[in-house]
Amino acid sequence: MTPLRLVIFEDNNDFRESLLHLFRFTPDVEVVAAYPDCSGVRNAVTQWKPEVVLMDIDMPGLNGIEATAAVKEASPTTQVVMLTVSEEEDRIFQALRNGATGYLLKKSGPDELVESVRLVHKGGSPMSPAIARKVLQFFHLTQAIPQTPAAVQKAVEIDDEALATGLTPREQEILEALVDGLSYKMIAAKHFISTDTVKNHIQGIYRKLHVNSKGEAISYALKRGLAGNR
Amino acid sequence: MTPLRLVIFEDNNDFRESLLHLFRFTPDVEVVAAYPDCSGVRNAVTQWKPEVVLMDIDMPGLNGIEATAAVKEASPTTQVVMLTVSEEEDRIFQALRNGATGYLLKKSGPDELVESVRLVHKGGSPMSPAIARKVLQFFHLTQAIPQTPAAVQKAVEIDDEALATGLTPREQEILEALVDGLSYKMIAAKHFISTDTVKNHIQGIYRKLHVNSKGEAISYALKRGLAGNR
DNA sequence: CAGGGTGTACCACAAATGCGGCACACCCTG
DNA sequence: CAGGGTGTGCCGCATTTGTGGTACACCCTG
Numbered sequence: 001m002t003p004l005r006l007v008i009f010e011d012n013n014d015f016r017e018s019l020l021h022l023f024r025f026t027p028d029v030e031v032v033a034a035y036p037d038c039s040g041v042r043n044a045v046t047q048w049k050p051e052v053v054l055m056d057i058d059m060p061g062l063n064g065i066e067a068t069a070a071v072k073e074a075s076p077t078t079q080v081v082m083l084t085v086s087e088e089e090d091r092i093f094q095a096l097r098n099g100a101t102g103y104l105l106k107k108s109g110p111d112e113l114v115e116s117v118r119l120v121h122k123g124g125s126p127m128s129p130a131i132a133r134k135v136l137q138f139f140h141l142t143q144a145i146p147q148t149p150a151a152v153q154k155a156v157e158i159d160d161e162a163l164a165t166g167l168t169p170r171e172q173e174i175l176e177a178l179v180d181g182l183s184y185k186m187i188a189a190k191h192f193i194s195t196d197t198v199k200n201h202i203q204g205i206y207r208k209l210h211v212n213s214k215g216e217a218i219s220y221a222l223k224r225g226l227a228g229n230r
Numbered sequence: 231m232t233p234l235r236l237v238i239f240e241d242n243n244d245f246r247e248s249l250l251h252l253f254r255f256t257p258d259v260e261v262v263a264a265y266p267d268c269s270g271v272r273n274a275v276t277q278w279k280p281e282v283v284l285m286d287i288d289m290p291g292l293n294g295i296e297a298t299a300a301v302k303e304a305s306p307t308t309q310v311v312m313l314t315v316s317e318e319e320d321r322i323f324q325a326l327r328n329g330a331t332g333y334l335l336k337k338s339g340p341d342e343l344v345e346s347v348r349l350v351h352k353g354g355s356p357m358s359p360a361i362a363r364k365v366l367q368f369f370h371l372t373q374a375i376p377q378t379p380a381a382v383q384k385a386v387e388i389d390d391e392a393l394a395t396g397l398t399p400r401e402q403e404i405l406e407a408l409v410d411g412l413s414y415k416m417i418a419a420k421h422f423i424s425t426d427t428v429k430n431h432i433q434g435i436y437r438k439l440h441v442n443s444k445g446e447a448i449s450y451a452l453k454r455g456l457a458g459n460r
Numbered sequence: 461c462a463g464g465g466t467g468t469a470c471c472a473c474a475a476a477t478g479c480g481g482c483a484c485a486c487c488c489t490g
Numbered sequence: 491c492a493g494g495g496t497g498t499g500c501c502g503c504a505t506t507t508g509t510g511g512t513a514c515a516c517c518c519t520g
Contacts, residue, residue, distance in 0.1 A: 093419030124359025125366050132355035181446030215444045216411030222452045427498050
């Protein structure tokens, strides 16, 4: 069986070297080339036709995100695995939409790196759990409302909003205020409590509705008629 | 440090036993209960208040997907990791929609299982690479298509909502994203622009709708059907 | 009475948001 | 061609929001 061809783009010399070293002891993976920058991405992939590319995100000149687009354009079947230290959402999503199919934090262990290269070639998407969580969050927000049979039943049987969501009466009131677009301060003034207490209630709401920002809460509440029925 | 409380739902006796056995040798994880079916999910989680639940998908009676919804409803902070043999997309997405934050194939090794339980508790989303790939594919599909000038023109001609409110097509798009509860960063990623540009558009929206916060904008838009018609 | 849930309040810190301005490129249209 | 509208990007700064604690008083209910 011919080994899997791998090309590496990584500007940090030490890290690049240790990657090379790592894969030297991996018989089924052959590092055919390793570059400290992405100036020659296009040529590199057309020349080497690698099955997999390991791509650092932070690099001088052409960065890893743009380079990923170039790789996929020059060789669509090549799988790109991003390597990064940061967990910035922007970059994650941009890299993924540019065609990256793996996304690993550099703190991943050697075994994990090697295994990831194999996996991405086998059609998987190795992703550090922290990254996966962010993708999932995004996924959740753009999803339709879940309709489990149980939930539907419940909604039909009892139309008590508070019971259905588990919100306390106070939380329900605060949610109404949120939906009106009020700020913490305004809510506090309206109900004669401190802004800190408002925060507490809002935290409770977030926990129970599985959201973590005003925007999500309002969206959730209005779309399901939990509030704003006036 | 108190160990992490884990509850298991798995109908296969052998597999359940081996899970129990596995975690018996994991000091930082304590399996407080294990059930062969989900008839008592709600009671189980309210009683044990586990940090993490391992949930088989295929089970007689209430299946793992519905049970997941029940778990999250009864104990929102509990993290649910799905365990399954199949890679059926519908089920994956349904489970994730219902609040599962991990998704492992049963062929995962013991170490991976244990590590996944820890990771999901630390805020990650352990996912078998094959699953992650499917989520990513879906992710790709829901991405915005870059605006061609022609498309913009078209939007201007047809979009009477935009005309009615004075919002430009781009602003309309951003408003849709706002209504989904997305953050600046997420919107930026979704439309492949910088967060600063997102800010600019949002400023434009605020000016035209006479509001000055995300909350007000979402509320305004949803209540008058300017967005969120899906 | 002990314990749980609820409502209140405070502190500290990180991240996101809102606001102001500046700049440039593109496409229309007069 | 000049100008306006739109989309994009960047900088800086003040405020708001989100997260994690701790604390205490009240009201139930077993």
